[in-house]
Amino acid sequence: MTIPSFVIGIAGGTGAGKTTVARLITENVGESVTRIPLDNYYKDLSHLALDERADVNYDHPSAFEWDLLREQLGELLEGQAIEMPKYDFEIHNRKEESVTVPPTDVIILEGILALYDEEINDMLDLRLYVETDADVRILRRIERDVIDRGRELEGVMDQYLSTVKPMHEQFIEPTKKHADLIIPEGANSVAVSLLEEKVAAEVAGDAVRDWERSETEFDGEVAGTVSVEERDD
Ligand SMILES: Nc1ncnc2c1ncn2[C@@H]1O[C@H](COP(=O)(O)OP(=O)(O)O)[C@@H](O)[C@H]1O
């Protein structure tokens, strides 16, 4: 495998289609890709009772254990395996067991605030923001939370108005400015196939990586690198 891995961050509001995009663009590359859901880095809240945990604001940056995520992403980039925590949405808490994640050619960090932390942003090679209208997102979220996450409709609505919506406006939507690409409507087929090609090229080891972790200048040249036109091959 290539060290360091190629790291893609996928951010966007709840229900925007982040997980779907991550799944679709990695479907054909098997075990060469590791997906890291940011949700797994929600702080351990075992010291709180279940009803107290239900009232936590899970859309505020302070809900996440950023130090652990920075440390583990750094380890993966150095070619080391990590013990990734797992999260249980039904009990609002980290699971007791973790999962061993080996380093792979491509790593995808996906979550509402995947583009929030400056240090994490610096570790990403490609930053994506999935943008979907709020009405579509809340409809998707109601369906998912009630069916998959064992929630009552009233609770989903209360949480949306009290924390999910305001935190989206205050913290999540502004991270769009850190994105290299904005993907409209979640899993749109043009964006998915272009990204699928990029991921496959990274896995095959024949991707042009000149632009990664570099500052792009206004004329389209990439600072300190050779442009695609100047390549010999
Ligand atoms: N472009 C799309 N068109 C229709 N449904 C979509 C699209 N993208 C995602 N979905 C659906 O929306 C729901 C939420 O998508 P998901 O990827 O889980 O969002 P997120 O990870 O951003 O919360 C899922 O049921 C998914 O199948």
Ligand SMILES: O=c1ccn([C@@H]2O[C@H](COP(=O)(O)O)[C@@H](O)[C@H]2O)c(=O)[nH]1
């Ligand atoms: O215990 C929890 C933890 C998180 N949430 C909500 O999950 C979403 C993030 O997941 P997406 O898959 O991106 O929708 C976030 O908006 C939290 O509000 C929760 O309800 N309970």
